[in-house]
Amino acid sequence: MGVSISLDDLLGDEVRRDPYPFYARLHEMGEAVAFRPADPHALVVHGYDAVNRVLRDPVFRVLGAEYLDRAGTRWRAHPVIRTLQASMLNAPEGDHLRVRQLFTQALTPRRVAALEPAIQRIADGLLDGLAEAGAAGRPADFMGELALRLPSDVVGELLGVPERDRAWFPSRVRTFDAVLEIGRRSMREVRAANEAATELLAYFTELLAARRAAPREDFVSALVRIRDRSPDQLTEDELLANLIIMYNAGFRTTANLLGNGLVLLLERPDALAALRADPSLAASYVEEILRYEPPVHFAVRYAARDSEVAGLPVPEGATVVVLTGAANRDPRRFADPDSFDPSRADNRHLAFSAGPHYCFGAALARAEGRLVLPRLLDRFPALALAEEPGERRQLMLRGYDRLLVRVAAPAPAPR
Ligand code: HEM
Known part of the structure; x- marks a missing residue:
């Protein structure tokens, strides 16, 4: 019998804290490894070429409604899961293509480029807040003041969510997100996520009605136009x-x-x-940050018919864990993969996935990183961590909850 690992190895405390030594061990075992028979997934796929192939191979599909229905239809009682299943993320092949093409008509490169001044304005406002929170050398939370607010405000700006409503979103979105992590969730988390989904659905139902009655130049109005022109398409x-x-x-x-x-x-x-000396390097820094410390480490796919990955069998219906986070550190693809090198050539990492489900918002995310990081460094020449960063324990949405920084020198002590 070949080598196998257990899902508990992947989800153990040590790996959650720092997955990279574990990924390096996986790379020594080839491109994919079987899970033990008792585990819910057949394989972990971690080599760059194998990950890239599985993500593009039509045999390997996202876990859409047809897959979930195999285990019963109870999921339909959960608004959060219904919403995820009705979205591009989990749509079956034909529906996915149709919906994604329509959304792509609304998210043109021109619309993303036109958002840049707004991203800068939103960033500057939040940097003011960070400066205020960190005045006189007080530790300020970079995540709470800026990182966990900017992306939500930027998507709000893109969609055309009125400014007064935007602060309402982050807490709902975070609660909704809890169901995305691999492993078990508590009933409390699922209930809260369902409530958040219901509130978000109600909000957007109203916004659609408002834009239908009085269209604007925003993304939501563009989609309402597309839908009303061809209602059978969306x-x-x-x-x-x-x-x-x-x-x-x-x-x-x-x-x-x-x-x-x-x-x-x-x-x-x-x-x-x-980077501070040459902000034009920001785009390649963003790529290397995404390769080296990706915010998303894995995706899951199932085999629509009997298949194989790297010579290991995957029976019809079995699922595979596709470790993009490990693929980004594959020594067969990236020279010296564990060193952070923004000057790396040919940095085609898989942080945004690959194939049909390649991140729909990649251009927007890249623009946010490229514009915000240099602005932050420019604004605070003495920027430093105020304490060791806390632990990151998630693999699906991997990052810090809190990041205390110092943006200014301490005030001189009173005489
Ligand atoms: C650094 C930031 C981001 C990262 C690392 C990221 C990562 C990803 C990944 C890995 C997937 C594919 C999941 C899979 O293959 O199963 C994905 C899909 C998606 N992303 Fe992003 N994303 C980012 C930002 C954004 C932004 C800003 C938006 C929207 C404005 C967005 C919207 C989407 C959508 C709608 C999908 C589903 C696409 C589909 O299934 O066809 N993402 N993202």
Whole structure:
């Protein structure tokens, strides 16, 4: 019998804290490893080429409604799961293509480029808040003041959510997100996520009605126009679910790009100084941050018919854990994968996945990272961590909950 691992190895405390030594051991075992028979998944796929192939291979599919129905239809009673299943993330092949094409018509490169001044304005406002929170050398929380607010405000701006409503979103979106992590969830978490989904659905139902009555130049109005022109092409449920998923998919991910990136830079003063001296390097820094410390470490797919990965059999219906976070550190693909090197050539990491479900908001996320990190360094020349960063324990949405920094020198002691 070949080598196998257990899901508990992957989800153990040590790996959650620092998965990279475990990923390095996986790479010594080839491109994929079988789970033990008692585990719910067949394989973990971790080699760059194998991960890239599985994500693009139509045999391997997202766990959509047809997959969930195999185990019963109880999931349909949960608004949070219904919303996830009605969105692009989990739509079956044909529906996925149709919906994604329609959404792509509304998220043009021009619309993303036109958002840049708004991203800068939102960032500057939040940097003011960070400066105030950190005045006189007080430790200020980078996540709470900036990283966990900016992406939500930016998606709000894109969609056309009125400014007065935007502060309402982060707590709902975070509660909704709890169901995305691998492993068991408590009933309390599921109930809270269902409530958050119901509130988000109600909010967007009203916003759609308002934009239908009085269209604007925003993304929601563009989608309402597309839907009303060809109602058989996009159902109201699909429209709602995908608006919510844009908020969710773009929220903690981008927040963690900023938080993970900031810690990487503060731990590497030379890299930080080089970026401060030449902000035009920001785009390649963002790519290397995404490769080195991706906000999302894995996806799950199931085999629609008997297949194999790296010579290991995957029977029809079996699921595989696709470890993009490990693929990004595959020594067969990236020279010296455990060193942070923003000057890396050909940095085609898999932090945004690959294939049909490749991140829909990648251009927006990249713009946020590229614009915000240099602005932060420029604004606070003495920026430093105020304490060791806490632990990161999630693999799905991996980042810090809190990150205390100092943005200013302490006030002189009174004489
Ligand atoms: C650094 C930030 C981000 C990261 C690391 C990230 C990562 C990902 C990944 C890994 C997937 C694919 C999951 C899979 O293959 O199963 C994905 C899909 C998606 N992302 Fe992102 N994302 C980011 C930001 C955003 C933003 C800002 C938005 C929206 C405005 C967004 C919207 C989406 C959507 C709608 C999907 C589903 C696409 C589909 O299934 O066709 N993401 N993202």
